[in-house]
């Protein structure tokens with residue numbers, strides 16, 4: 001549907017461009033006539049857009065999702081973390097969207113405030129291998145729990161071959177690591193010996209490990225030595241490594257969940273909850289940010305689309321619907337944990353919670369965490385999909401503490417966490433960008449979710 005629409009739009013645009021080119025070739029009087037024709041075409045283009053939008057609500061959903069993902073994953077939100085107020089800007093954006101939709105609030109401003117400690121990197125992050133400067137995020141990452149550190153050191157390598165020879169490895173550990181960096185080459189079979197080096201680097205100035213893929217995260221506390229990961233292709237017989245890392249530990253970072261709701265027409269005290277975390281990893285230094293388009297601007301795009309849908313008078317729900325954008329997920333499910341400890345409505349009154357995290361692809365279908373725990377609801381979801389052929393597969397998964405549904409189902413609330421499968425594999429890296437996020441099953445997912453919600 002969307003493809004046909006885009007093709008048509010492309011054709012109309014091509015004609016408009018041709019008219020523009022022709023008009024430049026002829027005199028001004030004729031040009032006026034062509035301008036009139038051009039305006040006519042623009043008018044037609046807008047009309048066609050309108051017809052398509054009215055004909056099927058789906059393109060509205062996609063368009064709004066695109067807008068939300070592009071906004072939330074742009075540099076202006078700094079990776080929605082703890083540098084340049086990224087998470088605050090994102091929370092404000094969501095609350096403004098809630099306000100536009102006139103959602104109700106349990107608090108005065110949709111915010112449920114709480115604090116947590118977090119280790120951040122707002123300043124210099126640099127590293128060079130044998131004087132070749134590497135790019136943070138692309139060639140290397142610093143561990144999220146890094147302290148500040150600076151220096152230039154010789155490299156000693158600990159690899160699998162060494163770890164297998166017990167006596168040799170023991171001797172290796174006994175040397176003086178005072179002006180050295182240990183480079184751990186543990187890709188492949190990870191041995192116990194090399195793994196223990198990562199957590200106890202024998203007073204070396206830093207521990208550097210080689211990886212085939214760089215995946216970043218968030219830490220709540222710094223450790224006493226720097227740990228760095230290098231992409232395998234950037235190492236190539238490293239002799240000397242120099243680096244500068246500046247961390248900023250924030251003991252009491254103020255944050256907030258953003259919560260809005262619609263009152264149910266028949267059962268206002270029964271709640272269906274939709275949730276998605278809006279935070280991501282933030283920045284690593286002044287210039288490098290982690291966009292988090294799939295994780296989880298895409299889930300927020302679904303949350304806001306659902307809020308928009310249920311606020312339309314025609315779709316007014318019988319039960320109350322709550323929309324929660326959680327903070328601090330990447331730092332350890334902190335926002336959802338806080339909510340379950342200080343709920344804004346009784347947890348017993350929640351009929352069902354649907355948590356959405358990573359919804360930007362879907363070629364291979366979706367996975368439902370807690371699917372095997374709440375089988376009735378899982379079967380309902382599968383039945384709706386079978387009848388409508390929305391997505392390729394709905395995979396059942398058991399319990400897992402991998403997103404914001406977790407503390408709810410631990411407290412007895414029926415809850416699913418759904419994520420999409422297939423397509424791009426950018427994850428917790430600088431490549432999780434809006435321009436490469438397809439959102440190609442987004443409309444189908446939206447339909448699946450709204451029908452599932454009706455069945456509850």
Ligand SMILES: [Zn+2]
Nearest residue numbers: 295296357358
């Ligand atoms: Zn996530």
